[in-house]
Structures are given as structure tokens and as C-alpha cells.
Amino acid sequence: MKLQVTGSDLINRIKNKWWFFVLLIAAVLIIFVPLPQAQAAAVDRHLRIEASMYQFTPGVIKVNRGDKITLDLVSMDVVHGLSVDGYDFELIADPGQTQTAAFIAEKTGVFRFRCSVACGNLHPFMIGKLQVGPNLMFIRAMLLGLLAMAAAFWSLRKPFPNLKEVNH
Amino acid sequence: MNRIDLTRFPTTNLLLRSRWPQFLIRAITLAGFVFTILAGLFGSVVGSHNFAIIFVWIAWWSALKLFFIPFGGRSWCSICPIPMPGEWMQKRGVFSPTGKGFGLGKRWPKKLRGNWLQAGGFLLIGLFGAVTLTSAKVTAIILFFIIALAFILSLIFERRSFCNYLCPIGGFTGLYAQAGPVEVRVKDKQVCAEHSEKTCYTACPWGQYPLALKSSADCGLCMECLRVCPSDNIAVNLRPWGSDLGQNTKHNPGEVFLGLVMLASVLVDSVVFLGPWGQLKTAAYEVGSLPWLIFAGVFLVVSLGVLPGLYSAAMWGAVRLGSAKTTFRKTLSKYGQVLVPLGLMAWIAFTVSFAFVKFSYVLPVISDPFGWGWNLIGMSGTASIGQSTSWSGWIQILLLVIGLFWASRVTQQISESKRQALPIIAFSGVFTVSMLWLLIG
Structure with missing residues (x-):
């Protein structure tokens, strides 16, 4: 048994490839095309974060891009630190003490902040979340998910209707 | 069929057939296993400073998911040290059987077959995960308990009953090995049908009959069938990812439960x-x-x-x-x-x-x-x-x-x-x- 490809099959194959490239281009557009977003005016924010084993309170902070963030880190029990992923920012506070520092939230997205001083068994998982502006990465991921489902549907349609099985 | 049989190449054939490479790797993993238990029991209580925590939960657990399963299916099972001591007793030898082995050789109870107990084990890992992942001592005790249990069960039950029905990691790797790019299959079904002794089945510590293998979920890639087949009829194939998934494979409720867990x-x-x-x-x-x-x-x-x-x-x-x-x-x-x-x-x-x-x-x-x-x-x-x-x-x-x-x-x-x-x-x-x-x- 062998599969023989006719001229029209070849055209069908090219058509299939063409749609594959369409999906690929759609994926690239989803990842790279700038999405419209409301630009709120930058403001000064003074935030207080309490650190205790093994949590930051509040655990989630939302700010706008360009905001000047002044952080008070208050340690409620043992020595804790606060380091923000993607930002060169770290604070360390002794028990019962408050440490203050400021930074400009110039990068958009969601960034984890972590305890930077070993504070106990669950220290590696002492994590908080800083969201600067809208979470565009998540929106793009959702669109890619939709595209993936569409691609799965498309990839399994009958590709070569003229394909004939011939015996040799 | 888009398969590459690794036994066709002299070097890979030699590496797969010889018991030495596998034995040496397993000896290293067994030594690492014992060392991990010692580090967990006697090392620092600070998890990030203890070999047991970092090696088990960061290095090995990550390697299993990022390397072993996606590129080798159940390849970890082929070098896992946990069943080694029990197997030595069952075979009464380190390399190959040297007479009647120790153990009762009972069959695993029918009611306890399937993936149910493995899924239960994985649920337990989840329930106590925050402690096991962060306490070196608890990690060491669990590892010791697992190897002791595997040893005791191998003295009561035949073959790798612990791996087949109890090991949560075996359940994990077995489930996802179906998507992996490695399989053991027979080359010519007719050859197997005409071979009455079924040496492959007798030698398989997993209790599998290669001719009947439709899925890689239960094959631990130990290569024993390859070594004992008198007709050189076993292939170790590299295959496209996800080859076990599709219309032609059978699945059971236990596997579904494991997948949902x-x-x-x-x-x-x-x-x-x-x-x-x-x-x-x-x-x-x-x-x-x-x-x-x-x-x-x-x-x-x-x-x-x-x-x-x-x-x-x-x-x-x-x-x-x-x-x-x-x-x-x-x-x-x-x-x-x-x-x-x-x-x-x-x-x-x-x-x-x-x-x-x-x-x-x-x-x-x-x-x-x-x-x-x-x-x-x-x-x-x-x-x-x-x-x-x-x-x-x-x-x-x-x-x-x-x-x-x-x-x-x-x-x-x-x-x-x-x-x-x-x-x-x-x-x-x-x-x-x-x-x-x-x-x-």
C-alpha cells in the first residue's frame, strides 16, 4: 500500500501550509502587537507592608506605571526581607522595626516580591505580587489559548480529500 | 510508522543490552539515595542548606518533569534505586538470578490493582507537601519508609508490585510516559506467537508481556526483555510524542482518577x-x-x-x-x-x-x-x-x-x-x- 499524491493534492497541501502560516502570524501578532491601555497619571504612593512568617500583608499590590512607590516594610516577628523580581529593589527589616525605601514602577506587568532573608521552613515560598498597570501578558496568554484551540480544530479537518490509496 | 529502533545501532544496542551501564547508574542513584537520607537525618534543619531538600525537591523532582519524562518516558524507573534491594533478594543475585530467590512470590490482590493506590499516595503528598518539601528530616524519613516498604513488599509479592501499584512517582511517570517518545515493542508479532517459552514475560520485573504492550504506561524500560529474547525480536523505539494517545489505546477509570488527581x-x-x-x-x-x-x-x-x-x-x-x-x-x-x-x-x-x-x-x-x-x-x-x-x-x-x-x-x-x-x-x-x-x- 502506498499513498500517491496528485496535482490537486499538492495544491491542498500548500493551502494547509498557508493556514499554518496564518496561525503562526496570528500568534506573533498576539505576542507583539501593542495593546491599547488607559494611561493613568503617575502618582506618589506610600504603602505599608507587614511581613510575618510566611506572608506579606497585603500580599497583592496594584499600582500604575510611573508611580513613585514608597514602601514601609514592617517586620512583625523575625528578620524579613523584601526583594522585587525585575526591579533592583530590596529592603530588610529587623523584628519590630520599619525600613523604608522608594522606587519608580517603570516596568509594566506582574512581578513577584519575595522574602530575601531566610526566615524559616516556608521562607522560599513567602511571596507577594506587585501588578504595575494592566497584566498584558495574561491577556496575550488567553488569546494564545483561544488560538491554540482554533489551531487544534483546524489541524484535524480532512486535509487531503483527493488523496487516493493505490496498490502497487 | 515514524519509529527509530535504537537496537539497530551497535553502540546503543550494546549500551541497552549490557547490564553494566544500567547497574552502574543505579549504583550511583542508590548511593545518592542513601546519602540523601543521611543528609536529611543529620544535616542542617534549614532546608535551603540541606542536600536532601534541594536535591530531592529542586534537582531530582525538576529533572523528572523537565528531562526524564518528556524525553524518556519512564526512563527514571529504569535507574530508580528504590526496588534494587528487593530485587536482589527476589533474584538472589545482584545481576541475574542465581537459583531460587527469597520471598513468597504472591500475586498482588486483584482488588488493589490499577492506579487507585498510586493516586491516593499522590494525594497524601499534596496534603503533607508543605512539610515534606521544607523539612529535611521528614523528607529523609519518607525516603527511608518508601525503600523499606518496597523491600518488604518484594519479599511478599512477586516482581515490582510496589512500583506497579503503590509508588506515587511510578503512577506519575507511568501516566505521562504515554506522551513520551520512547517505547519497547516487539519487532515481529509472529515470532513471539510461535515462541512458547515467553522468556521475556518470565524475566520482566514489571510483569509485562511485550507482545501485548499497547501503551508505555506500565513498562519500566528495564530492558530485561531485550536481554533475554532468544530471537532478537525486541525493539526500543524512539517515536513521536503522544504515540500512545488516540483511538487505538485502551484506558481505564483508575487512570482517569490518577490524571484528575x-x-x-x-x-x-x-x-x-x-x-x-x-x-x-x-x-x-x-x-x-x-x-x-x-x-x-x-x-x-x-x-x-x-x-x-x-x-x-x-x-x-x-x-x-x-x-x-x-x-x-x-x-x-x-x-x-x-x-x-x-x-x-x-x-x-x-x-x-x-x-x-x-x-x-x-x-x-x-x-x-x-x-x-x-x-x-x-x-x-x-x-x-x-x-x-x-x-x-x-x-x-x-x-x-x-x-x-x-x-x-x-x-x-x-x-x-x-x-x-x-x-x-x-x-x-x-x-x-x-x-x-x-x-x-
Whole structure:
């Protein structure tokens, strides 16, 4: 048994490839095309974060891009630190003490902040979340998910209707 | 069939056939296993300074999901040290059988077969995960308990009963090995049919008959069949990913349950270990306290109620939208394979999110495995806080999206129509969105 490809099959194959490239281009557009977003005016924010084993309170902070963030880190029990992923920012506070520092939230997205001083068994998982502006990465991921489902549907349609099985 | 038989090449054939390479690797893993137990028992109580925590939960657990399963299926099982002492007793020899072995050689009870106990074991890991992942002593005790249990069971039951029916990691690797690119199969079925002695089946510690292998879930890639086949009729194939998934493979409710437990576990682990909810972490850690009981209750409700409920609802939809007469149970089992790519890619994405940040701990604990202040390779004290980067986020997205695409494809391949596939694809979509939200939301 062998599969023989006719001229029209070849055209069908090219058509299939063409749609594959369409999906690929759609994926690239989803990842790279700038999405419209409301630009709120930058403001000064003074935030207080309490650190205790093994949590930051509040655990989630939302700010706008360009905001000047002044952080008070208050340690409620043992020595804790606060380091923000993607930002060169770290604070360390002794028990019962408050440490203050400021930074400009110039990068958009969601960034984890972590305890930077070993504070106990669950220290590696002492994590908080800083969201600067809208979470565009998540929106793009959702669109890619939709595209993936569409691609799965498309990839399994009958590709070569003229394909004939011939015996040799 | 798009297969490359590794036994066709002299070097790989020699490496696979000879017991020496495998034995040497297993000897190293056994030594590492014993060393890990010692480090856990006598080393520092600070997890990030103890070899047991970093090597088991960062290095090995990540390597299993990022390397062994995606590129070798059950390849870890072929070098796992846990069944070694028991096997030596069963064979009465380290290399090959030297007469009648020790042990009762009983068959594993029929009622306890399948993946149910493995799924239960994985649920236990999830319930006590916050303690086992962070306490070196608990990790060491669990490892010792596992190897002791495997040894005792090998004296009572035949072959690798512990691996086949109890080991949660065996369940994990077996389930996802169906998506892996390695398989052991026979070359010519007729040759096997005419061979009356079935030396391959007799030699297989997993109790598999290669001629009957349709899926790689239960084959531990030990290569014993290859070594004893008198007709050179065993192939070790490299194959396309996901070859065991499709219309021609059979699946059972136990496997579906295992797949759902894996999905629930990766969701709960993402919430507990990667989320910003500190009280939840404390609750998961304080075993026996009221908050822990609430956490355990919620975890069990999600694993045994919410997720299976959603899956069942999707199956009910698929049965209603299908035209062929089929039972709900059959549909439930058939679509279980959709959980394989979905879960595998979710676990890999979780690992990228979790372990990449912590890899800087690996070399320092090699330098000072007990946390006693040694500096064997000059790397002690070099661990950094670690941070996730945007490219790590994009890798996680890519992995989860590939998982959704793959699961949607498998769903359609085994469905009568696109309409019938919709409820299951919707289930996969909801799971993927949940994971995306937890990892990058």
C-alpha cells in the first residue's frame, strides 16, 4: 500500500501550509502587537507592608506605571526581607522595626516580591505580587489559548480529500 | 510508522543490552539515595542548606518533569534505586538470578490493582507537601519508609508490585510516559506467537508481556526483555510524542482518577507554593491544626469533588452530543487520555515557575551537603534569592498553550464529531486558564 499524491493534492497541501502560516502570524501578532491601555497619571504612593512568617500583608499590590512607590516594610516577628523580581529593589527589616525605601514602577506587568532573608521552613515560598498597570501578558496568554484551540480544530479537518490509496 | 529502533545501532544496542551501564547508574542513584537520607537525618534543619531538600525537591523532582519524562518516558524507573534491594533478594543475585530467590512470590490482590493506590499516595503528598518539601528530616524519613516498604513488599509479592501499584512517582511517570517518545515493542508479532517459552514475560520485573504492550504506561524500560529474547525480536523505539494517545489505546477509570488527581495537585501546589496567600501556606504547614484540617478538606473537595465533577459534566455533555450508543463509564475512560498532555505540560510549566528561581541553591548544597560549613567545591554561600523573569513567564505560557493545543487535538481525534469534542475542550480550556492565572496572573 502506498499513498500517491496528485496535482490537486499538492495544491491542498500548500493551502494547509498557508493556514499554518496564518496561525503562526496570528500568534506573533498576539505576542507583539501593542495593546491599547488607559494611561493613568503617575502618582506618589506610600504603602505599608507587614511581613510575618510566611506572608506579606497585603500580599497583592496594584499600582500604575510611573508611580513613585514608597514602601514601609514592617517586620512583625523575625528578620524579613523584601526583594522585587525585575526591579533592583530590596529592603530588610529587623523584628519590630520599619525600613523604608522608594522606587519608580517603570516596568509594566506582574512581578513577584519575595522574602530575601531566610526566615524559616516556608521562607522560599513567602511571596507577594506587585501588578504595575494592566497584566498584558495574561491577556496575550488567553488569546494564545483561544488560538491554540482554533489551531487544534483546524489541524484535524480532512486535509487531503483527493488523496487516493493505490496498490502497487 | 515514524519509529527509530535504537537496537539497530551497535553502540546503543550494546549500551541497552549490557547490564553494566544500567547497574552502574543505579549504583550511583542508590548511593545518592542513601546519602540523601543521611543528609536529611543529620544535616542542617534549614532546608535551603540541606542536600536532601534541594536535591530531592529542586534537582531530582525538576529533572523528572523537565528531562526524564518528556524525553524518556519512564526512563527514571529504569535507574530508580528504590526496588534494587528487593530485587536482589527476589533474584538472589545482584545481576541475574542465581537459583531460587527469597520471598513468597504472591500475586498482588486483584482488588488493589490499577492506579487507585498510586493516586491516593499522590494525594497524601499534596496534603503533607508543605512539610515534606521544607523539612529535611521528614523528607529523609519518607525516603527511608518508601525503600523499606518496597523491600518488604518484594519479599511478599512477586516482581515490582510496589512500583506497579503503590509508588506515587511510578503512577506519575507511568501516566505521562504515554506522551513520551520512547517505547519497547516487539519487532515481529509472529515470532513471539510461535515462541512458547515467553522468556521475556518470565524475566520482566514489571510483569509485562511485550507482545501485548499497547501503551508505555506500565513498562519500566528495564530492558530485561531485550536481554533475554532468544530471537532478537525486541525493539526500543524512539517515536513521536503522544504515540500512545488516540483511538487505538485502551484506558481505564483508575487512570482517569490518577490524571484528575495530578491536575488537582498541580493546581493546589501552584496556589500554595507560588501564590501570594500567606495564611494558606501556614495552614498547609501546620499539620494537625484547625487551619490545616480546613486546607486538607478544601484540597480533598477540589481533588475528589470539584475537578472530577467538572470532568464528569464534560463527559455527560460528550455522551449527549455523540450519536453512537456508549456508556458514561466507557466515555469517562476513553477521554482520560486527554488529561495526559494537559497535566504533563501543566507540571512542566509549574516546574519552570517554581524551580528555575531556586536552581541557585543546587551547587551550594553540593559544596556543603549537610549545612555544616563545608566548602567542598568552593560554592558554599553562593545561593542567590532568585527571581522569575519575563522569559520564564513566556515559557510557562508556551507550555500551557501547547498543552491545551495537544489536549484539544487528542480530544478531537477520539471524538465522533467536533460538536462532541466541545465540552471536553472547554474543560481543558478552563483548567489552562486557571493555571495561567495562578502562574502569570
